Amino acid sequence: MITKLINSNDEIAKRIYTIFQNSYKVEAQLIGVVDFPPLLRSVKDIVYAKTEFYGFSDNNCLAAIIELASEDKHIEINSLTVDPKHFRKGIANKLIGYVLASFDCTEVIVETAVVNKPAINLYKKHGFVEFKRWTPAHGIEKLAMSVVLAR
Secondary structure (H helix, E strand, O other): OOOEOOOOOOOHHHHHHHHHHHHHHHHHHOOOOOOOOHHHHHHHHOOOOOOOOEEEEOOOOEEEEEEEEOOOOOOEEEEEEOOOHHHOOOHHHHHHHHHEEEEEEEEOOEEOOOOHHHHHHHHHOOHHHHHEEEEOOOOOOEEEEEEEEOO
């Protein structure tokens, strides 16, 4: 079940933070870095975020989160994290499908590390195509992908 999470609630923000930490630690290992910027995000940062959070629950347990920023009819996926206990269950796939089917938008954009092949392949499954590559100050080469929706 996918529901909107009220990140301004301290308890919910702590649950989001825990999944972010668990998932991003695995991603940092996958891309081979020690200093991974998403791991620096605090509970307070989540509480005050102006983005929207949606959670996927499995047997009443929050298993994954997608964080979205929207402007006009464009959505940016700021994060998509699955608790490692729930990897390989198709949950990230369901969250992306939910966003593409449920929001009145014409384009969805996402960024990830160039070496994060599982994420890139998942987004490609949903029609995302790469449109940009760069290396930010933190040194992790990134790419941006988008999918344009006919609405």
